[in-house]
Amino acid sequence: MSRAREAERRARDVLDPVHFDFLAGGAGAERTLADNEAAFARRRLLPRVLRGAGAPDLSTTLLGAELAAPVVVAPTAFHRLAHPDGEVATAVGVAAAGGLMTLSMMATVAVEHVADVGVPLWFGLYLQPDRGFTAAVVARAQDAGCRALVVTADSPVRGRHTRDLAHGFRALPEGMVCENMRDADWRVRDLVVDADLTWDDVAWLRATTSLPVLVKGVLHPADARLAVGHGVDGVIVSNHGGRQLDGAVSTLDALPGVVDAVAGRVPVLLDGGVRSGTDALVALALGADAVMVGRPVLWGLALGGAAGVRAVLGDLADELAHALTLVGARRPGDLTPDLVVTP
Template identity: 40%
Template sequence: MLLNVEDYRRAARKQLPRFVADYIDGAADDGLCLRRNLSDLAAITLTPRVLRDTSRVDTSIQVFGTRWTSPFGVAPTGLNGLVRPGGDALLAAAAAKAGVPFALSTASNMRLEEVRAAAAAGVQWMQLYVMHRGVAEHIVQRAKACGYQALVLTVDVPVSGNRELDVRNGFRLPFKPTPRLAWDLLTHPRWSLRMARSGAPSFANLTAHGNAADTASVQAALLTRAMDRTVVWDTLDWLRKSWPGPLLLKGLLHEDDARRALAQGVDGLIVSNHGGRQLDAAPSAISALPAVVAAVQGKIPIFMDSGVRRGSDVAKAIALGATAVFLGRPMLYGLAARGAAGAQAVLQALQDELVRAMVLMGASKISDLQSSLESTR
């Protein structure tokens, strides 16, 4: 019986070849940052308040003029087509059905126009990596043309984290045949059959730009996260010229960077350490959240990802000042285990857990959590 995110994680690892499961679960170096994300969230306690009317519980919030049913969304994750063919569209549709936002990664395996059309009624944001400024500008223009509501610039990947599990597993695209890979595929026939039918995933948003040589080099840069390291604070002015909507930065942990972002006119921040996949010595996202919240003084919304596994984790982040959280690995576990139904089930499980936590805390609406900082320690 699959009841929670951890159940779906175990089910996903049974469904996926080891190199794919390790790609999802893996982290940088020794995995210390990943474990801090989980342990620091687990260490936070919420003190219930009693004899409050919770006969009705409203988990909805307003973000950039749009209503979300719940204070969480689907984070941008790359290579979703490796988890399940059409994974990007399946996740977008699950988010739309749940009434929460979906953020599409530059490293998606479906064209951004296809994903937008697959869940046209949903709130969709576009995440941006900058490997090549011409390619990035082309992606931004396409996202604007087909109705993505916000642009999320990921800023914590000037170079790829040292993900040793991927190195040990020989993870690369295209796949290089080895006896170990062959055995991995043979022992996971359902996944292998789906991949055989759909073909190996590619970075679909890069194939429409430039000549074949340029496309190949940019795709290789994306896989290895070889980003344009000349992208600095002043580069945001360049993005603003191409993107008129809300612009968010994803991957901040330092309060001074938050203040600089505010001064640069950024519309929102996502406190994140990339799920522990970049700097292993980085602090947990939840421990960095309060200082970032204090730095911006409520002038822009602050979101968080990295380590959220329970609805109570969502409540903890909100109590510490987050507007909402984004979910990465949990959604991939659901997608791997049961496809679209699994993704929907994970969102529903987190929603049910959040409502239960709110009732137990005596909170009937999200603002009750946001005003309960004194109950958090």
């Protein structure tokens, strides 16, 4: 059992069961949730030997951010459900690990407070029908020092989360709100998911901000080509951690088609199912420039606050470095698809 999986097992014992199921659960019968991890189990590594690779070097530059490893923390909501210090503790742990954090629009700590930690920060954005409010949120994130916007594209409607429906979980506990949803009058707005959004809205965002824009939720190669054609700065292969369309393809299975469609024009990240450094290596070998991790970070946060987050990310990096040497590579950029086979 990887350390990330062990952290999940232990987190179940310390979290409110309703909150654990919100963080851990997926949509429908949770087939896609399970398949995100199972897709890695279907792969095997075909290592090279006597390559003289030497000591591993995981350092990576991603859209100008210098990272200790090609691992980015994915945008996940409501970190204060896992730890009283919420996203601030997450940011402290990510900074200590030399990483990059994507802060959700649905964070329970304001972007300004998280940015004060000094961690390299991206902002996870849901485009709202009220463009004035969206522009204000974008300006707020930019003023706080966020380095890029990560636009969620796979949520035209809210996912039907089986466990949440069973528990009747519909609202945050008293005293918690989505701090980044405050408007000019400091009222907290409800998040609106919008089935009318199109690529024109992405073009509008590109014209609204100077920040790099990544689109998260791309699985189909045609959408990857459209994303690049609309001037995005990065594509994130994601099925929302199995929380939207149950039965959607796993992100690892979708990755090669997206990589081929993007053809190196912008970075491609994989989000979903990464639970070990070896998983990360498989995704990198199949063409991802970096991987995103979400739930493992939340389990580390629940178990040890900032130190728990740092431990989870450090373990992933150590596992990746170890696997990198064993397949005969020194850097993530040395990995090639022929190192991965499906028996």
